[in-house]
Amino acid sequence: MSTRLTKVFLVLFVVMGLLQVPVSWALDKIRIGYMPILPSAHEFIAAEKGWYRELGVPVEEIRFSSGPPIVQAFAAGQVDVAYFGIGPALVSVAKGIKAKVVASGVTEQLAVIAVNSFADQYQKEPNRKAFLQFAKAKGRPLKIATFPPGSTPNVMLRYWLDKLHVDPVKDVEILSMGASGVRLAVLSQKVDATMILEPIITIIRHSPIPYRIVVYGKQILPGQPGSILFVRQSIIDERPDIVEKLVHMHLKATKILVEKRDEAAGIISRKIGPEALPVKVARESLDSKALHWVANPHAIVDGTMTYNRFQVKLGTFKKGVDPKDLFDFRFYDRVIKAHPEYKGY
């Protein structure tokens, strides 16, 4: 290698290294990651209502098909704020990404949907036998579609199977894919079951396929943490005013989701796509038993730690995350103090 080339490489490496050093910066844009599912609904409302203009910086919305790709984008510095599950948030913090959960979104938002033959069996015997019976009758294990490992639905599916002493490798076949993949796989009846969230639950219930709900998230882990609002630490440190506004918007959106469901349904349908989610189905999914709009981050700490211990057991990471490194309650507490009308959300 010529000396000139060596120098070029050295300079390149040094520059790349410097990029890692946090420097004081002016925030020129906020990039918000979300998914086309109901737990991201706060984002849809804030965007449609034009609330982002109050932030004083341009906002770019980026759509993802499941949580784990948002984790990657977060790690690469391409997303600053994310509406995703507690699972990916824990993965991010455990891997050393500096960011915090500033609010909760929904809790107990999951449900297991399965083909009627399995649902009947499970109703009779809600244990491992139902899985073994199904496998015996079909000559293959139950195929369950869900989001990729590290996502909340995937971890909760494994938590449920673990509770029932079902072997996740031998007794069932877990297939991981994004939101549209799960939807397609179930509606075309290529899988026997799914652990999934709204609005896919309602979409499946509306379709003529012989599938039904087997168990709800709250029956698997009461108070199960679901979606959260996750913000990069540098924004928390440099622009706490923006974070406080985001949390305020989040609470305003929560109120609309609970109290003005007709209006919320219209917004959600438009954002996800009316062809994929008609207003009627969106409206119905807002009444789903698998949705609990809980914005208070204090309310999900215990559930999060149970969840985290299970992730450690799964081997996702070696040691648990300290709640101090994961949560920042200040913004929620401040907004509630200034706007007591949001108390209880």
Added chain:
Amino acid sequence: MKGNPVLGISRLGRTVVQCTSVAGFLGLWEGLVWLGLFPPYLLPAPTAVATTFVDQIGNGNIPRLLGYSLRHYALGLIWGVSLGVLLGLCMAWSRQLELVLDPIIALLRPIPPLAWIPFAIIWFGITTQAAAFLISLGAFYITLYSTYGGVKGIDWRLVDVARTLGDQSNWGIIRRIVIPAALPAILTGIRTSLGQGWMTVVAAEMFGIQGIGLKMLEAAGLLSMDVVMAYMAVIGLVYFGIDHTFRTVEDRLLRWR
């Protein structure tokens, strides 16, 4: 640049330089990670990747997932290559068939294999066949066109000679004259398909089919970049093996030249 000193040294010297270059690259990479310039989720250390690689072999993951991927790959290639060679041969042989099929193929060809994912799910489910189907598409078009071009390009006087010498059956002429003459082109097509197919394997598994592609995607979602890199190494090493083996076979088949 005035004269390359590397070219002036012995073979042993060259090997030494090459090894030092690789070792230096790995050392520099390790050093950068060790200095803490990059968090492990952006750049895992080579030693971490090597450890993970060994772990993944030890716990059976690499052999198991590689087995799945090779199955998708083999099945996809068999489908794509056999259909591609057959149809390419027929189209080059029969003007009528060429006239009928050419516009259809020209219309379907620009659709990338991955655009067929929704149909792969609907038609085959989340199965080996679905992944094989996606892999076969790329291989099909490549071998189809290389076979077609190869057959069109043969010296047709050979066919005339065969006919004059009394070989009247089409099949006999195809088998004895056309295929051997077009073989170099067909083999080039197959070799290109081997590469294209292997690249599609990773993508074809990303919608939930077990294999090294899915494993990489899942590991990336968990920010376990050491696992991602270990599987990248698997992909590279396996393809190196496949390509090397095919070249040996190709040389043997074309020894008559």
